[in-house]
Amino acid sequence: MGGIDGSTGSDPQGQTPINEAARLMTVCNSCRYCEGLCAVFPAIELRRVFKEGDLNYLANLCHSCGACYVDCQFSPPHPFNVNVPRVLGQVRAQSYAAYAWPRALSGLFARNGLAISLIAALSVAAFIAGFVAWHEPAALFGMHTGPGAFYRLMPHNAMVALFGAAFLYAVVALLMGMRAFWRDIGEPAATLAEPASLWQAIKDAAGLRYLDGGGDGCFNADDKPADGRRIYHHLTFYGFLLCFASTSAATAYHYLLGLPAPYAWHALPVVLGTLGGVGIVIGPIGLLAAKARRDPDMADAESLGMDVAFLAMLLLTGLTGLALLLLRETAAMGLLLALHLGVVLALFLTLPYGKFVHGLYRFLALLRYARESRALARGGGAAERYRSAEILT
Ligand code: SF4
Ligand code: SF4
Numbered sequence: 001m002g003g004i005d006g007s008t009g010s011d012p013q014g015q016t017p018i019n020e021a022a023r024l025m026t027v028c029n030s031c032r033y034c035e036g037l038c039a040v041f042p043a044i045e046l047r048r049v050f051k052e053g054d055l056n057y058l059a060n061l062c063h064s065c066g067a068c069y070v071d072c073q074f075s076p077p078h079p080f081n082v083n084v085p086r087v088l089g090q091v092r093a094q095s096y097a098a099y100a101w102p103r104a105l106s107g108l109f110a111r112n113g114l115a116i117s118l119i120a121a122l123s124v125a126a127f128i129a130g131f132v133a134w135h136e137p138a139a140l141f142g143m144h145t146g147p148g149a150f151y152r153l154m155p156h157n158a159m160v161a162l163f164g165a166a167f168l169y170a171v172v173a174l175l176m177g178m179r180a181f182w183r184d185i186g187e188p189a190a191t192l193a194e195p196a197s198l199w200q201a202i203k204d205a206a207g208l209r210y211l212d213g214g215g216d217g218c219f220n221a222d223d224k225p226a227d228g229r230r231i232y233h234h235l236t237f238y239g240f241l242l243c244f245a246s247t248s249a250a251t252a253y254h255y256l257l258g259l260p261a262p263y264a265w266h267a268l269p270v271v272l273g274t275l276g277g278v279g280i281v282i283g284p285i286g287l288l289a290a291k292a293r294r295d296p297d298m299a300d301a302e303s304l305g306m307d308v309a310f311l312a313m314l315l316l317t318g319l320t321g322l323a324l325l326l327l328r329e330t331a332a333m334g335l336l337l338a339l340h341l342g343v344v345l346a347l348f349l350t351l352p353y354g355k356f357v358h359g360l361y362r363f364l365a366l367l368r369y370a371r372e373s374r375a376l377a378r379g380g381g382a383a384e385r386y387r388s389a390e391i392l393t
Contacts, residue, residue, distance in 0.1 A: 017090035022050045025058065027074060027082055034068040037214035039204075039369045040088070041068075046372060056098075057185040059091035060358070060365040063211040065229075066219035069298045076297070089300035096306075096357050099184070101176035108353035113309030117350050121316065125342025128154060129335060140334035148260045149328070153337050156260065163341075166348040173352035174360060181361050191371045200370035205363045208233055220293040232286030236314065237359070239279020243317070246273035262328055273321065280318035284311040303355075310355035313347045 015023065025044050028034065035041040040062050047054055064085045074080035100106035108116065132140045132153055139152045151159070182189075191197060204210070208230050211218070216225035250269035253259045263270050288311055291304075320340035327336055351357075 017087055017094060018052055018055055021055045021059065021087050021091045024082055024084055024087055025050045025055070027080060028068075028084065031074070033073070034071060034084075034214075037067050037071070038063065038065065038210040039366070040084075040210075043369055043372065046376065053185045055091055056095040056181070057365055057368060059088040059095060060181070060361040061210075061369060062088040062092070063208075063218075063362075064089055064298070065211060065213040065217075066295065066298050067213035067216070067225070069295075070219045070223055083298060085298040086300055089303060092358070092361075093300055093303040093306065095181070095184075095361070096177075099177040099180040099357070099361070100353060101173045101180070105353055108350070113306045113350065113354050114312055117309050117313050117346050117354075120349060121313070121339075121343045121346035123342070124345045125339045128341055129338040132334065132338070140338070141331055142334070143329065143331050144333060145329050147262075149333070150261050150337060153334050154341070156254070159341075163345065163348070166345050170348045170351045174357065177352060177357055178360050178364060181364055185365075185368060187364075187368050187371075191367060194371060194374075197367055197370040197374060200374075201363060201367035204366045204370070205359075208237075218290070219298075220290070220295060222293075223295075226290075228286060229290045232283045232290060234283070235279045236283030236287060236311075239276045239281075239283055239318070240314065242272050242276030242279060243321070244276075246270075246276055270325065274325065277318045277322045277325070280314045281322065284315040284318075287311055288315075307355050309350070313343065313350065313354075316343045317347055 025047070028041060029044050029047070032041070032045065035045065038061075040058055043058055043061060050058075062085065066085050068084045069075050069086075072082050072084070074082040076083065097106040100108075129140060142152075144150075144152045148156075211230045211233060212227065213219055213225050217227035218229040219225050246269045249272055250261055250263070253263065253267070253269060254261070261269070265271075288308065291299075291307065317340075320336065320343050324333065324336045324340050327333060
């Protein structure tokens, strides 16, 4: 690649995302104007050549904040055509499909994820409701209160078996994807046992450190930075964790304390679930609104369906969960519970094939970045920069 544009003489418009990303990284490595914006640019500077694994690592380190596009003197209409957020977004979306397990399902990333998720949710809900209505209509349409009321619709053991199997499947598929990412970027297993790097990555991920456009917030079509995307990401992320904590607490109540659901408003599973439910309603709504305001020039249009599907499923999970909480002592409980279970099961089954994976790969990318940064600091600075990277990669 010669010249500052890294051009090989071919038209960049016709390149694959990986080739285009390699070209852009070479341009950025010559320019270095954006090195203070996020982790991507310092990580670029550790490299002189960009292999596919390096590009997948850099793509998953990027938060698509848009700051480097707005700041870039080489962005369109300049002939260098530098558009880092969009190209890294394309590489990132391709990497999700490449790491999917089993590989036969990787095509789900490219198809209409929202339609697939909704059909799955409604099918499961219809099956549960239809099965109960066939055998015992009073269980579906009647009012049930007190301990064990939910299990009139579906026995507790059947619920545990169905959702436990779906959850385990999702965990295995996600772990296999993480393993594929780790291998692709060439990171040694020893990094997973480095407490200082792990702690740094946890802090960076928990605080969404690099989702701030270099300090001003993410950029939209009006070129004005705003911090809303970061706030809504936080609400979604911590809302999801609180919902998971609520389910774990309910499991402990059931098995350790012998207390079957539903629980009182002030019980720990309900408090955690209510807070989490509010988070996964407000967060996805805000992120969907932020998506609509994004400059289409810097977005990867092809991954829009996948992004929207995950946010919509989280939103539906929160809405059906909160509706169930509000109406659980009415005759609507049976149908609402069937709907909520259908949505949650569809969410579990589609987690490994949708935008959820970005959080896991980004955490692993941050872990590698933390390890590289520490090694570079130990190496003593610029003179050691490339040598450190060669040792590390
Ligand atoms: S995005 Fe543009 S301004 Fe920023 S480092 Fe790359 S070439 Fe330079
Ligand atoms: S879009 Fe934001 S996070 Fe991605 S490379 Fe540019 S400045 Fe960094």
